[in-house]
């Protein structure tokens with residue numbers, strides 16, 4: 001018989017196929033975006049318990065408004081599978097996908113979408129509208145939300161608070177003053 005201590009240790013072993021583990025991998029991608037001064041959103045796509053795509057938002061870096069984490073991850077996953085049909089793949093993303101990404105998710109036929117924080121203004125997976133479960137479209141994805149939602153929301157809020165602060169400081173310096181002349 002195992003002692004209570006041993007039992008506790010057993011339970012703390014990370015389940016590598018759990019939603020929590022996969023979302024923590026998406027959070028790593030979001031942190032990479034943050035370090036690149038991009039809105040910190042990350043995504044991974046999983047097939048049979050294996051991550052086949054990892055991406056983070058690269059809108060500023062690529063100067064491409066469509067370079068959302070989900071879009072980049074979908075392209076990688078289609079390439080990894082050698083097929084545009086991703087019926088047996090799950091997509092983990094740190095924030096609720098927008099209408100563009102939700103549209104792409106339906107086109108690629110992703111089986112399940114797991115996201116962190118809800119976007120009640122622009123989210124297209126139930127937050128604002130629900131494009132993933134439209135009965136009139138030819139594919140519907142299962143949806144799970146709230147996995148590491150608070151962590152994801154906090155990272156995004158920190159990013160925007162810092163961006164506002166930077167803008168304020170730049171405005172204070174004035175347009176004619178180069179920071180190098182002080």
Ligand SMILES: [Zn+2]
Pocket residue numbers: 068070097098099100101102
């Ligand atoms: Zn998007």
